[in-house]
Amino acid sequence: MIRAKGFGWRHAGRRAWAVRGLDLRVERGERVLLLGPSGAGKSTLLAAFAGLLAADSGVREGTVEVDGRVGIVFQDPETQIVMARAGDDVAFGLENHAVPPAEIWPRVDEALARVGFPYGRDRSTAALSGGEQQRLALAGALALRPDVLLLDEPTANLDPAGADLVRGALREALDPGTAVVLVEHRVAEALPLVDRVVVLEPGGGIRADGPPDEVFAAHGAGLAADGVWVPGHPVEPRRACAPPGEGLLAAERATIRDRLAAVDLLVRAGESLAILGPNGTGKSTLALLLGGLLRPDGGRIAATPALAGPDAATPPHRWRAPALARRIGSVFQDPEHQFVTSTVYDELALGPRRTGLPDEAIRSTVDELLERLRLARLAGANPYTLSGGEARRLSVATALAAAPALLVLDEPTFGQDRRTWVELVDLLAGLRDEGRGIVTVTHDPAFVEALADRTVRL
Numbered sequence: 001m002i003r004a005k006g007f008g009w010r011h012a013g014r015r016a017w018a019v020r021g022l023d024l025r026v027e028r029g030e031r032v033l034l035l036g037p038s039g040a041g042k043s044t045l046l047a048a049f050a051g052l053l054a055a056d057s058g059v060r061e062g063t064v065e066v067d068g069r070v071g072i073v074f075q076d077p078e079t080q081i082v083m084a085r086a087g088d089d090v091a092f093g094l095e096n097h098a099v100p101p102a103e104i105w106p107r108v109d110e111a112l113a114r115v116g117f118p119y120g121r122d123r124s125t126a127a128l129s130g131g132e133q134q135r136l137a138l139a140g141a142l143a144l145r146p147d148v149l150l151l152d153e154p155t156a157n158l159d160p161a162g163a164d165l166v167r168g169a170l171r172e173a174l175d176p177g178t179a180v181v182l183v184e185h186r187v188a189e190a191l192p193l194v195d196r197v198v199v200l201e202p203g204g205g206i207r208a209d210g211p212p213d214e215v216f217a218a219h220g221a222g223l224a225a226d227g228v229w230v231p232g233h234p235v236e237p238r239r240a241c242a243p244p245g246e247g248l249l250a251a252e253r254a255t256i257r258d259r260l261a262a263v264d265l266l267v268r269a270g271e272s273l274a275i276l277g278p279n280g281t282g283k284s285t286l287a288l289l290l291g292g293l294l295r296p297d298g299g300r301i302a303a304t305p306a307l308a309g310p311d312a313a314t315p316p317h318r319w320r321a322p323a324l325a326r327r328i329g330s331v332f333q334d335p336e337h338q339f340v341t342s343t344v345y346d347e348l349a350l351g352p353r354r355t356g357l358p359d360e361a362i363r364s365t366v367d368e369l370l371e372r373l374r375l376a377r378l379a380g381a382n383p384y385t386l387s388g389g390e391a392r393r394l395s396v397a398t399a400l401a402a403a404p405a406l407l408v409l410d411e412p413t414f415g416q417d418r419r420t421w422v423e424l425v426d427l428l429a430g431l432r433d434e435g436r437g438i439v440t441v442t443h444d445p446a447f448v449e450a451l452a453d454r455t456v457r458l
Contacts, residue, residue, distance in 0.1 A: 001148050001179040002026040002049055006062030008204070009044055009053060011385045016377070018044040018387075020061065020204035026148075031180045033190055033212070036200035037227035038389030038417040042183045043075055045200070046150045049181065068147025069097075075152040075183075075388040075415065076334060077130070077137035086112070086128070087121025090140045097144065111143035112136075114172065116165035118280070127258075130157040130333050130411070131279030131443070138166060142174075149174065151182045153388070155189070156414050157333070159278045159443050167193060185416065188231040199223060227419030235422055237450045238429035244453065245269035248307040248406050248437045249290060249316070249328075253299030260285040262299055265456060267406065269306065272428065272438040274448045277458035283441040284333050284410050286458070290439055291330035291408040292316030303327075307405055322354050329399030331409040333441075335391040339383040344375055344394055347383055351402035369397040372427060374420060388415035396424065406437040413444045425450050 008020035019041035034042050047053050048064050050072045074080050083089040090108045115135040134157050155163035184190040197215040199208040208215045224233040251265040260282030275283050288294040289301050295317045305312045332338050341347045348366040370376040373393040392415050413421050432438050
């Protein structure tokens with residue numbers, strides 16, 4: 001179904017190849033798990049298989065051939081939702097493939113049911129959470145009944161129950177002859193779906209290829225050391241070195257109509273707080289409220305003098321931008337929503353410049369963050385050309401650059417390989433132990449186990 005011969009791709013404006021020297025065959029009905037460290041080219045390879053690498057957007061080597069209809073679910077589901085209503089969005093692909101009208105709506109309803117979509121056809125796509133968007137995008141791909149299905153982190157933004165529903169849908173909904181190529185960091189959960197593992201070597205070629213048990217038995221320790229998530233290699237928890245400090249920020253019956261029920265919550269210095277709950281309960285909305293980026297419809301968000309000083313009587317959403325950046329750093333669920341410059345370096349320098357730091361201090365801050373989050377080689381790259389994991393690390397770094405007393409992060413570990421995940425957890429643990437407040441919206445149980453001092457479930 002898929003054949004790549006000597007395939008390589010270098011994104012426009014980049015010196016390093018995203019993928020190079022790749023030889024790979026995927027046969028009809030094979031289920032392949034594609035692994036590799038963040039930035040190894042997994043998403044680029046899926047885009048090549050889908051025919052989505054435009055000739056004017058980079059440099060190509062070798063060939064890629066695909067036999068049959070292709071369905072793809074992107075790492076960011078928002079980028080493939082094109083209609084205002086959920087049912088219309090699933091029907092869009094069917095209409096473009098000239099499926100007879102009488103068949104369209106039964107296939108739409110079947111696809112929505114198989115992925116556990118919790119609403120009807122008329123649900124506004126603008127009202128969906130990130131996890132609900134993920135299910136809708138998968139339904140759109142499954143409705144096409146593709147010969148080749150490409151999945152880029154299909155459960156990354158889903159709660160555990162939703163992720164189980166999607167994996168169950170994949171097991172039950174696919175024809176035996178459908179070839180599947182899956183990129184997934186939740187390796188242990190993905191293994192029942194696949195019969196083959198292919199590990200990409202960063203910079204070129206394939207490091208390992210074979211049945212999962214054989215690949216992990218022969219290469220497991222080395223793969224874990226190089227940043228690949230491997231079953232049976234847990235990470236150590238990062239416990240706080242001291243009890244929590246004083247309160248920084250409080251939600252008092254804070255609510256957003258139709259998005260978030262009333263919430264009472266205290267955020268404290270020197271504590272890592274994890275916000276959990278099913279998709280659609282308002283976790284990302286709460287993160288925006290705590291970050292001073294949204295005004296509550298009811299109740300209030302109140303800062304203490306420890307965080308706001310003389311502005312403690314003013315709600316965070318009314319603070320001036322430089323003051324907000326010094327006090328609260330936010331990381332959005334979609335990293336690209338917060339990029340505003342044309343290079344990684346300038347993106348990191350923007351916050352410190354706005355808070356008035358001198359040039360020497362800005363350079364020192366930016367250089368340290370580039371090294372700590374493994375972005376130094378990308379300092380001159382356009383943020384929109386980064387891989388999903390690289391973009392996530394950059395979004396975290398931009399929030400850290402202004403050295404705020406409180407960090408609010410929405411799914412910060414999304415798309416991270418094991419190495420960068422550990423480094424990110426270590427970085428956040430260090431900030432907590434320095435006395436910063438950390439609030440994280442997450443569906444990542446390993447992150448909660450490793451770093452959370454307290455959890456709140458919506």
